[in-house]
Amino acid sequence: MTAQTNQRIDGKRLWDSLMSMAEIGATPKGGVRRLTLTEVDRRGRDRFRAECEAAGLAVRVDAIGNIFARRPGRDPNRLPVLFGSHLDSQPSGGKYDGALGVLAGLEVMHTLNDLGIVTEAPLELVNWTDEEGSRFGHSLMGSGVWSGVFALDKAYALTDVEGVTVRTALDGIGYRGGEPAAAFPADAYFELHIEQGPILEREAKQIGIVTGAQAMVWYDAVAIGQDSHAGTTPPSARKDALVCAARIIDLVDRMMRARGEDGRGTVGQLLVSPNSRNVVPGEVRFSVEFRHPSDAEVDRLDAQFPREAGFIARDCGVKLELTQLFKIPAQPFDPGCIQLVREGAAKLGYTAREIVSGAGHDAVYVARHVPTAMIFTPCKDGLSHNEAESIEPEEATAGAQVLFEAVVARASRVLA
Amino acid sequence: MTAQTNQRIDGKRLWDSLMSMAEIGATPKGGVRRLTLTEVDRRGRDRFRAECEAAGLAVRVDAIGNIFARRPGRDPNRLPVLFGSHLDSQPSGGKYDGALGVLAGLEVMHTLNDLGIVTEAPLELVNWTDEEGSRFGHSLMGSGVWSGVFALDKAYALTDVEGVTVRTALDGIGYRGGEPAAAFPADAYFELHIEQGPILEREAKQIGIVTGAQAMVWYDAVAIGQDSHAGTTPPSARKDALVCAARIIDLVDRMMRARGEDGRGTVGQLLVSPNSRNVVPGEVRFSVEFRHPSDAEVDRLDAQFPREAGFIARDCGVKLELTQLFKIPAQPFDPGCIQLVREGAAKLGYTAREIVSGAGHDAVYVARHVPTAMIFTPCKDGLSHNEAESIEPEEATAGAQVLFEAVVARASRVLA
Numbered sequence: 001m002t003a004q005t006n007q008r009i010d011g012k013r014l015w016d017s018l019m020s021m022a023e024i025g026a027t028p029k030g031g032v033r034r035l036t037l038t039e040v041d042r043r044g045r046d047r048f049r050a051e052c053e054a055a056g057l058a059v060r061v062d063a064i065g066n067i068f069a070r071r072p073g074r075d076p077n078r079l080p081v082l083f084g085s086h087l088d089s090q091p092s093g094g095k096y097d098g099a100l101g102v103l104a105g106l107e108v109m110h111t112l113n114d115l116g117i118v119t120e121a122p123l124e125l126v127n128w129t130d131e132e133g134s135r136f137g138h139s140l141m142g143s144g145v146w147s148g149v150f151a152l153d154k155a156y157a158l159t160d161v162e163g164v165t166v167r168t169a170l171d172g173i174g175y176r177g178g179e180p181a182a183a184f185p186a187d188a189y190f191e192l193h194i195e196q197g198p199i200l201e202r203e204a205k206q207i208g209i210v211t212g213a214q215a216m217v218w219y220d221a222v223a224i225g226q227d228s229h230a231g232t233t234p235p236s237a238r239k240d241a242l243v244c245a246a247r248i249i250d251l252v253d254r255m256m257r258a259r260g261e262d263g264r265g266t267v268g269q270l271l272v273s274p275n276s277r278n279v280v281p282g283e284v285r286f287s288v289e290f291r292h293p294s295d296a297e298v299d300r301l302d303a304q305f306p307r308e309a310g311f312i313a314r315d316c317g318v319k320l321e322l323t324q325l326f327k328i329p330a331q332p333f334d335p336g337c338i339q340l341v342r343e344g345a346a347k348l349g350y351t352a353r354e355i356v357s358g359a360g361h362d363a364v365y366v367a368r369h370v371p372t373a374m375i376f377t378p379c380k381d382g383l384s385h386n387e388a389e390s391i392e393p394e395e396a397t398a399g400a401q402v403l404f405e406a407v408v409a410r411a412s413r414v415l416a
Numbered sequence: 417m418t419a420q421t422n423q424r425i426d427g428k429r430l431w432d433s434l435m436s437m438a439e440i441g442a443t444p445k446g447g448v449r450r451l452t453l454t455e456v457d458r459r460g461r462d463r464f465r466a467e468c469e470a471a472g473l474a475v476r477v478d479a480i481g482n483i484f485a486r487r488p489g490r491d492p493n494r495l496p497v498l499f500g501s502h503l504d505s506q507p508s509g510g511k512y513d514g515a516l517g518v519l520a521g522l523e524v525m526h527t528l529n530d531l532g533i534v535t536e537a538p539l540e541l542v543n544w545t546d547e548e549g550s551r552f553g554h555s556l557m558g559s560g561v562w563s564g565v566f567a568l569d570k571a572y573a574l575t576d577v578e579g580v581t582v583r584t585a586l587d588g589i590g591y592r593g594g595e596p597a598a599a600f601p602a603d604a605y606f607e608l609h610i611e612q613g614p615i616l617e618r619e620a621k622q623i624g625i626v627t628g629a630q631a632m633v634w635y636d637a638v639a640i641g642q643d644s645h646a647g648t649t650p651p652s653a654r655k656d657a658l659v660c661a662a663r664i665i666d667l668v669d670r671m672m673r674a675r676g677e678d679g680r681g682t683v684g685q686l687l688v689s690p691n692s693r694n695v696v697p698g699e700v701r702f703s704v705e706f707r708h709p710s711d712a713e714v715d716r717l718d719a720q721f722p723r724e725a726g727f728i729a730r731d732c733g734v735k736l737e738l739t740q741l742f743k744i745p746a747q748p749f750d751p752g753c754i755q756l757v758r759e760g761a762a763k764l765g766y767t768a769r770e771i772v773s774g775a776g777h778d779a780v781y782v783a784r785h786v787p788t789a790m791i792f793t794p795c796k797d798g799l800s801h802n803e804a805e806s807i808e809p810e811e812a813t814a815g816a817q818v819l820f821e822a823v824v825a826r827a828s829r830v831l832a
Contacts, residue, residue, distance in 0.1 A: 197648025214647065218693070228798060230682035231630065231707050231774030232613025235673045237798065242683055243669045249662035257651045266646035267658055268693045270686070277634070277684045277703040279801075287693040291647050358647030382644055382653065385695075 011397030031387025042173035061177025084126030094389020104400035119411035143362035198382030208376030227282030264291035337373030344405030427813030447803025458589035477593025500542030510805020520816035535827035559778035614798030624792030643698030680707035750787035760821030
């Protein structure tokens with residue numbers, strides 16, 4: 001499929017490492033359940049730490065449990081080049097979401113050792129705590145605290161469904177570390193991740209050169225009509241909250257499609273009340289979200305949507321309560337880091353395309369402080385957050401090799 | 417508001433009787449919870465039976481618990497004129513749904529006694545068992561068994577959520593009677609009921625002359641798309657089951673409105689999976705129902721809907737599984753009985769209009785064997801199956817008076 005000249009990393013070692021990590025929290029259906037700060041997570045972390053130490057890396061843990069494994073550079077005064085991802089999973093997650101970035105990072109370290117390469121700048125491999133947010137309800141927790149988006153005390157106080165706090169859970173598995181959980185100066189951050197979408201697979205690209213993360217706006221909507229008997233209520237007397245919601249769902253889809261392939265617009269959650277077969281629904285609660293690479297486009301969506309949804313509600317005789325939950329600007333990645341990913345893919349002869357991340361990633365927060373880029377690799381059917389999540393060994397190899405190229409190039413560059 | 421000449425029934429006695437019955441199973445919010453064949457239902461039945469006996473009526477109970485209270489006519493060979501409704505309620509029901517028809521029937525008997533009128537034909541006031549279907553999941557049970565729509569054994573074997581069978585529940589309250597639960601020859605059946613819809617109130621009509629019951633067709637629908645990440649899945653790769661369902665909901669509403677004020681089309685129940693804010697929904701299950709007074713129109717709806725819904729699903733890249741649950745023909749009522757209701761309303765000077773019943777009623781089953789008509793009275797905001805169900809005393813009086821006129825006219829008519 002491709003000329004794998006210049007390949008340095010050991011694809012088999014990486015794959016074995018992925019399969020071995022996937023045994024920790026393995027589910028019967030071939031997925032992984034490695035919820036953050038659980039005993040299963042501890043086993044994953046312990047193995048990762050042991051492997052880092054065996055590779056000669058110096059491991060530190062910060063106050064929110066982020067693990068940093070450092071390989072010295074030739075020049076101790078240079079800022080480190082960071083790379084990594086997360087080892088925690090969704091409750092019914094897959095083997096690769098997060099783990100690929102961490103274990104490919106470890107493979108980069110092994111390869112450098114094998115080849116006897118000493119980079120100019122130090123390297124630091126990172127495992128961020130609680131990327132998924134499944135247990136404590138707050139995704140990107142470790143990178144969020146590190147980058148100053150969440151206060152450490154606020155993160156510590158979050159509880160799981162059994163009332164266990166993050167702080168207690170960190171202590172419970174021995175990963176409340178002594179390092180401050182705060183951004184430190186770094187030269188760059190690279191994160192390899194599966195795409196979690198179908199674009200690369202559909203276009204048969206091996207590498208996604210991630211240029212940034214989308215802007216997004218999220219809403220909660222409540223359509224309030226009037227319950228009434230489905231058999232006795234004539235059309236003119238209906239205030240059908242579900243018909244209103246349905247037309248707004250169609251609006252969201254049309255607004256998305258009007259933006260072409262970069263548009264995202266989704267109603268993912270919807271609850272009908274009273275939800276009885278022969279009652280015209282009186283109330284429907286639903287979520288609405290839009291995403292787009294351009295802040296200006298999200299601003300336009302945010303201006304257009306409430307207005308047009310309001311017209312629909314009025315036509316339906318239904319009251320619409322629309323609450324904007326948040327609006328996050330786009331996070332463009334660093335042009336220099338993006339260029340290194342592009343060059344790495346080109347050097348190896350991999351097919352590649354630029355892509356904007358639709359999902360949230362630790363890299364999006366890290367990018368607020370550190371020049372950042374991401375590398376995507378395809379995943380089968382675009383499926384993720386699912387036990388059926390699947391990638392091919394050569395896809396993992398390609399991603400890890402591009403990570404290697406970008407990291408080594410960055411850490412070896414001549415500073416002005 | 418109206419000239420109440422010729423009024424015979426005692427409106428105050430009727431209202432007191434309604435309020436008194438409403439105390440049995442009264443809820444804090446002013447409604448009634450008198451679930452069929454419970455201890456509360458027994459108290460309602462016992463009071464009704466006692467009042468019938470006190471009024472000189474001969475009470476029989478059949479094997480499914482239907483209660484018949486007979487007043488002799490002058491000619492014992494004539495077939496009886498039946499009238500009544502049901503005393504059971506929804507779990508959070510109102511004071512009038514069902515009770516109005518039974519207690520107005522009792523008021524008719526009292527009035528005849530007061531006036532010393534002996535009709536030619538015997539009269540029988542009926543309380544049908546389990547109209548609501550809330551406890552055992554099968555509405556119109558007593559009239560259904562009586563009319564041969566449900567087998568008695570099948571009805572006996574139905575269980576409530578605690579596993580209690582209908583038979584056990586009948587025995588438990590002492591209402592598994594000795595009479596066969598089967599239709600017997602009768603001259604006519606009249607049922608007074610609140611409209612449970614907004615039409616009479618909106619048009620300020622005191623009486624609905626019910627000409628029959630709607631035809632209906634019910635479906636279960638499952639839209640099967642593909643779960644995918646809301647942030648990463650571009651428009652062209654989406655198989656959004658909720659967008660598909662939304663467009664079908666809109667279709668149902670448009671198909672209803674294309675039939676004018678007689679059309680009914682409702683999606684009352686809908687469940688989204690996985691129902692997560694940032695996941696494009698992969699599966700949506702929902703109910704669809706259409707009703708119309710004309711069988712031909714329901715046939716057309718039944719031909720059009722699966723075809724057009726299928727086109728929508730195909731456009732959405734979603735698989736649609738559509739199952740027709742049942743299709744019930746319209747039940748026209750008897751022209752002679754309808755005419756007596758019309759004449760009764762006219763005689764009293766009540767404002768009236770013809771109306772087709774949108775809800776199911778015992779009368780619809782009885783009509784299969786016995787010439788039948790119904791009388792509707794308005795209810796506030798068309799609200800029913802709700803503790804806030806409300807009517808005015810003069811509305812109850814008007815309905816009972818028209819019932820009186822129709823019953824007496826029918827039972828006194830000269831047979832050819």
